[in-house]
Amino acid sequence: MLTLADSITFFECQSPELLLWGQVSELADFQISLIEIEENEPNTLLHSVNRHRNLRLNIDAVFVIKTVQVISVQSGNPDDAAARGALAQALMQTGDAMEAWHYLEPAARANNADARIVSLAAKLTAQLGLPEAKLWQARQQRAQMSQARLALFAQAQKAMSARDWQRADQIYAELLRGAPPAGDKILLNNAAYIRQQLGYLDGAERLIRRALTLGAPDGVVLDTASWILFQKYGATPEVRSMSARAEKLLPNNADVRAHAAKIRAATGQGPAA
Numbered sequence: 001m002l003t004l005a006d007s008i009t010f011f012e013c014q015s016p017e018l019l020l021w022g023q024v025s026e027l028a029d030f031q032i033s034l035i036e037i038e039e040n041e042p043n044t045l046l047h048s049v050n051r052h053r054n055l056r057l058n059i060d061a062v063f064v065i066k067t068v069q070v071i072s073v074q075s076g077n078p079d080d081a082a083a084r085g086a087l088a089q090a091l092m093q094t095g096d097a098m099e100a101w102h103y104l105e106p107a108a109r110a111n112n113a114d115a116r117i118v119s120l121a122a123k124l125t126a127q128l129g130l131p132e133a134k135l136w137q138a139r140q141q142r143a144q145m146s147q148a149r150l151a152l153f154a155q156a157q158k159a160m161s162a163r164d165w166q167r168a169d170q171i172y173a174e175l176l177r178g179a180p181p182a183g184d185k186i187l188l189n190n191a192a193y194i195r196q197q198l199g200y201l202d203g204a205e206r207l208i209r210r211a212l213t214l215g216a217p218d219g220v221v222l223d224t225a226s227w228i229l230f231q232k233y234g235a236t237p238e239v240r241s242m243s244a245r246a247e248k249l250l251p252n253n254a255d256v257r258a259h260a261a262k263i264r265a266a267t268g269q270g271p272a273a
Contacts, residue, residue, distance in 0.1 A: 081107035085117050088124065097127050108136075115143040149178060156190075165197045185214040189221045192228060201232045219249030223256045226263065235266040 084107040091100035101124045107113060108121035122140040125133040152175055159168040172191040176184075188211035195204035208225045226242035233239065240263060247260040 081110065081113065081117055085120060088120060092124070092127075097124055100124055101128060101130075113143075115140075115147050118143045149175065160194070163197075165194055168194045169198060185211045185218065185221060188214070189218075189224050193224050196224075196228045196231065201228060204228045205232060217245060217249065219246045219253070219256065222246035222249065223253075223259055227259045230259075230263050230266070235263050239263060240267065 084103050088100040088104035091097070091103065101121075104117070104121060104124060108117050113121075118136070118140050122133070122136040125136045152171055156168050156171040156175070159165075159171060169191075172187065172194055175187055176191055188207050192204045192207035192211065195201075195207060205228055208221070208228055211221050212225055222242045223246035226239050226246060229236070229242070230239045243260045243263045246256050250256045
């Protein structure tokens with residue numbers, strides 16, 4: 001039985017010549033050998049295939065990626081979506097869009113399908129003229145927006161780490177514009193925290209009170225709220241209640257404990273941490 005390394009070496013050394021000589025039966029035999037591979041390493045094989053993908057050697061890519069797909073499915077490999085996507089692209093290059101959709105559809109319909117798979121699904125369904133093409137195009141737009149929002153989150157985190165609060169505030173203002181109408185508790189909490197860092201306590205209060213109306217009590221949101229309101233109004237009963245609830249929910253959080261200690265100290269209930 002061929003090892004994975006032997007199979008890849010054989011493919012890289014022999015497959016182009018076999019294709020050019022038209023020895024399809026030998027290619028089929030090689031495919032059978034690959035299916036018998038014991039090691040389940042589809043990504044390694046995919047890398048090898050991708051290096052060969054061009055018009056002249058496209059048939060090689062198709063049958064080898066099919067093998068990768070078989071290995072992925074049989075092993076339950078989570079990278080099956082990558083194998084299906086690669087196979088669909090190779091089949092599209094041969095002009096077999098329907099077969100490409102046959103292999104791509106299960107990966108595209110998965111709840112965790114990434115933007116590349118969804119984009120390919122939109123392209124294929126439109127090319128085939130399927131009734132659901134518009135739905136896939138809409139999903140593609142949503143996926144692209146999600147990717148853009150993730151990039152904005154990363155930029156905001158970088159700005160916060162650098163204590164560039166002005167830049168962080170600009171980014172969160174953009175993120176909030178794209179948030180659901182009902183609001184996003186984490187977005188509102190972070191935006192309020194940034195406003196507080198800038199000294200904009202009125203704006204911080206408006207944002208954090210919106211966050212407090214969303215979902216069950218959250219220790220992080222309660223802590224942010226108590227700290228903002230403490231700075232604006234002092235240790236009011238509302239502030240003390242929020243702080244105590246936050247500390248109860250997050251007893252091991254150093255920031256929460258520090259805030260709670262300072263609020264208690266302001267009322268003469270204990271020393272500030």
